[in-house]
Amino acid sequence: MSFITILKQADIFYELTNTQLELVASICTDKTYRAGELVFEENTPGTELYIIADGEVEIQVNPTTLGKSDDGSGAFTIATLRRGQSFGEVTLVDEGLRSASARCSQPDTHLLAIPRAKLMLLCDTYPQLGYRLMRNLAADLAMKIRHTDLQVREVITWAPRK
Numbered sequence: 001m002s003f004i005t006i007l008k009q010a011d012i013f014y015e016l017t018n019t020q021l022e023l024v025a026s027i028c029t030d031k032t033y034r035a036g037e038l039v040f041e042e043n044t045p046g047t048e049l050y051i052i053a054d055g056e057v058e059i060q061v062n063p064t065t066l067g068k069s070d071d072g073s074g075a076f077t078i079a080t081l082r083r084g085q086s087f088g089e090v091t092l093v094d095e096g097l098r099s100a101s102a103r104c105s106q107p108d109t110h111l112l113a114i115p116r117a118k119l120m121l122l123c124d125t126y127p128q129l130g131y132r133l134m135r136n137l138a139a140d141l142a143m144k145i146r147h148t149d150l151q152v153r154e155v156i157t158w159a160p161r162k
Contacts, residue, residue, distance in 0.1 A: 003028045006053045006112055009084030012136045020129045027118040033109045039102040046091030046098045048113045055109025057081045060101045089137055091116050
């Protein structure tokens with residue numbers, strides 16, 4: 001499958017022209033991971049955005065982040081992402097530490113990695129591409145924030161009272 005075909009499936013590249021998609025595809029690299037392999041770890045610097053070409057990725061946080069004790073059972077999965085979905089996009093906005101870990105949950109998970117520095121250069125060089133990408137990125141992040149907010153409300157509502 002071509003990089004452009006994969007990019008077309010991702011919401012953050014919605015309404016980009018074929019020429020704009022070709023520019024983005026030119027800076028992508030293909031990465032393959034095994035089931036259980038970590039793509040990146042929570043609280044580490046981020047430099048890449050990822051698009052899932054094939055497979056599945058779990059977004060996980062340390063249970064203590066959610067106010068739960070770490071009983072040794074491992075990370076808490078807050079989202080499971082599949083083909084065409086993106087993750088790691090917060091690094092495009094602020095270059096801060098990763099807010100969660102990303103772990104592949106299926107064998108032979110294929111990801112497109114897009115380096116922040118090169119993508120920002122494309123956005124600066126081609127303002128229309130940058131505008132569309134940032135508009136789509138804002139919509140994608142808003143949806144993810146709403147989803148997380150609902151999860152938090154559910155935990156608060158149904159948590160046993162002390």
